[in-house]
Amino acid sequence: MRKVAIVGIGHSRFGRRAEVDIAELAFESIKAAMEDAGVEKRDVENVTLGSAGGWYEESLPAVVVNEYAGFHNLPTMRVEAACASGSAAVRSAYLSIASGESEVALAVGLEKMTEVDTLTSVELMGRAGSYLWEFENYGMTFPAYYALYAVAHMDRFGTTQEDLARIAIKAHHYASLNPLAQFQKEITLEKAMNSQMVSWPLKLYDACPITDGSAAVVLASEETAKKLSDTPVWIKGMGVSSDSANLSKRDDYVGLGATVDAARKAYAISRTSPQDFDVATCHDCFTIAELMAYEDLGFCAKGEGKNMIREGQTEIGGKIPVNVDGGLKAKGHPVGATGVSMMVEVSKQLRGEAGPRQVPLKKGNGLVHNVGGTGHYCYVTVLSRSA
Amino acid sequence: MKLDSGPPTLQSRRTLSLRFNLPISKTHQFWDGLREGKFVTTRCTDCGEVSFPPQADCPRCMGSNVEWVDMGTDAELVTFTYVLVTPTSFVQNDPYVVAIGRLGQGLKILAWVEGSQVERLKVGDKLRLEARSSSDGAPYYVFVTAP
Ligand SMILES: [Zn+2]
Numbered sequence: 296m297r298k299v300a301i302v303g304i305g306h307s308r309f310g311r312r313a314e315v316d317i318a319e320l321a322f323e324s325i326k327a328a329m330e331d332a333g334v335e336k337r338d339v340e341n342v343t344l345g346s347a348g349g350w351y352e353e354s355l356p357a358v359v360v361n362e363y364a365g366f367h368n369l370p371t372m373r374v375e376a377a378c379a380s381g382s383a384a385v386r387s388a389y390l391s392i393a394s395g396e397s398e399v400a401l402a403v404g405l406e407k408m409t410e411v412d413t414l415t416s417v418e419l420m421g422r423a424g425s426y427l428w429e430f431e432n433y434g435m436t437f438p439a440y441y442a443l444y445a446v447a448h449m450d451r452f453g454t455t456q457e458d459l460a461r462i463a464i465k466a467h468h469y470a471s472l473n474p475l476a477q478f479q480k481e482i483t484l485e486k487a488m489n490s491q492m493v494s495w496p497l498k499l500y501d502a503c504p505i506t507d508g509s510a511a512v513v514l515a516s517e518e519t520a521k522k523l524s525d526t527p528v529w530i531k532g533m534g535v536s537s538d539s540a541n542l543s544k545r546d547d548y549v550g551l552g553a554t555v556d557a558a559r560k561a562y563a564i565s566r567t568s569p570q571d572f573d574v575a576t577c578h579d580c581f582t583i584a585e586l587m588a589y590e591d592l593g594f595c596a597k598g599e600g601k602n603m604i605r606e607g608q609t610e611i612g613g614k615i616p617v618n619v620d621g622g623l624k625a626k627g628h629p630v631g632a633t634g635v636s637m638m639v640e641v642s643k644q645l646r647g648e649a650g651p652r653q654v655p656l657k658k659g660n661g662l663v664h665n666v667g668g669t670g671h672y673c674y675v676t677v678l679s680r681s682a
Numbered sequence: 683m684k685l686d687s688g689p690p691t692l693q694s695r696r697t698l699s700l701r702f703n704l705p706i707s708k709t710h711q712f713w714d715g716l717r718e719g720k721f722v723t724t725r726c727t728d729c730g731e732v733s734f735p736p737q738a739d740c741p742r743c744m745g746s747n748v749e750w751v752d753m754g755t756d757a758e759l760v761t762f763t764y765v766l767v768t769p770t771s772f773v774q775n776d777p778y779v780v781a782i783g784r785l786g787q788g789l790k791i792l793a794w795v796e797g798s799q800v801e802r803l804k805v806g807d808k809l810r811l812e813a814r815s816s817s818d819g820a821p822y823y824v825f826v827t828a829p
Binding site for chain 1: 688689691694704734735760761762763764765766767768769770771772773775778780782790791792793794804805822823
């Protein structure tokens with residue numbers, strides 16, 4: 296396997312983007328990533344699009360996006376790993392370079408979720424499990440799946456609704472420093488605790504919003520990366536895992552088995568451990584998901600996630616700053632774009648270009664944790680300043 | 683052309699309504715059993731693996747010889763949630779309570795919860811599975827709380 300680096304990053308503004316269609320939205324990130332990398336269209340040998348799809352009118356988004364951007368006759372496809380589709384796209388581009396097939400490849404994450412009404416969007420996500428046994432008769436929703444985890448975690452470890460609210464407050468704080476984030480305002484504990492109950496005990500402010508957005512990264516081989524960039528960000532390893540479609544098949548509901556397994560693989564491949572990171576993005580589609588990720592990634596022991604947030608250990612200056620771009624919770628969660636957005640954020644941090652939300656760089660490593668569905672898929676990617 | 687505030691958009695005039703015919707020929711025994719108030723699932727006769735949801739092929743040994751066995755109806759509440767914001771196809775319903783319960787043999791099952799204690803659920807509560815029939819005759823099942 297050849298070494299692979301991120302040499303270009305692009306990121307659209309996240310939010311309600313009714314003024315652009317999917318191709319225009321993807322183009323914003325593609326153009327920015329290619330300019331950042333200093334590559335031309337003729338240099339790009341592979342385009343992979345991560346998009347779960349279903350919310351927008353196009354059935355074949357990869358070719359629609361490629362046609363708009365003027366990519367012809369390239370190997371391309373749309374990949375789906377639910378909310379981890381973006382990481383899946385990066386993995387596909389990564390493998391095309393690591394295998395020696397390509398020198399330069401583009402991974403694009405995209406979702407346009409606000410072209411349908413909100414409850415239809417809720418329905419599309421609720422069907423993301425085992426349809427006949429969870430949705431047909433029981434109308435499960437994405438918040439409901441995570442609420443099942445929240446109730447079990449609170450019962451077992453004494454995690455409180457206030458602990459979860461503090462994760463939302465942190466997310467909104469950092470989003471207010473990120474001009475590309477959907478939400479630009481801080482929130483108070485009172486506001487979070489008094490927000491509308493969605494699926495008890497999860498409230499509106501425990502949940503990520505419905506978001507339009509795109510992000511893109513240009514990947515290159517070691518030889519090409521060194522020519523293109525003074526600040527390549529190396530992909531040191533991707534750990535990938537999955538879990539049952541049907542939640543009732545899982546052993547327990549206080550953590551995501553797919554995260555534990557993907558993290559174990561990622562640490563082994565990259566020869567790192569949970570203490571080796573300056574920054575992490577954790578998949579916080581719901582506040583409980585971020586809290587469980589602290590534990591499942593090994594930033595603390597199982598059951599101690601609540602202490603991490605109470606002590607501020609996941610803020611800038613703490614043990615491991617998490618989601619200092621606002622996270623899915625407040626930056627927004629355009630499903631297929633999220634994994635690529637995380638790669639963009641951690642690359643920015645490792646390049647020292649994150650402005651007011653820059654973390655101190657001591658170890659030179661960052662971690663991207665991207666979950667698909669309710670722990671159905673998990674991708675853990677280790678990024679580093681050093682090859 | 684939609685003329686409300688915000689950027690101009692064209693609202694599509696073509697709508698898409700999806701209704702799927704769900705194949706159950708290999709596991710119809712489960713749904714037939716429900717109509718008689720019984721809960722049965724598959725057990726692999728090659729390796730003994732009991733599966734729920736029922737499946738015609740064994741996920742453990744990949745054998746395709748299964749028999750139908752009684753699942754029991756006594757369950758313990760593993761986790762639950764009160765669903766207040768419901769999807770489009772459930773907007774006619776009142777908010778509902780969903781739980782995962784563990785049956786005697788260790789199988790787990792997800793269903794709505796009904797009964798007098800539904801407002802006061804806690805992990806570990808005793809529940810009982812009961813078969814139900816929807817207004818249009820479709821079989822389903824719920825947990826019922828102990829009185
Ligand atoms: Zn078997």
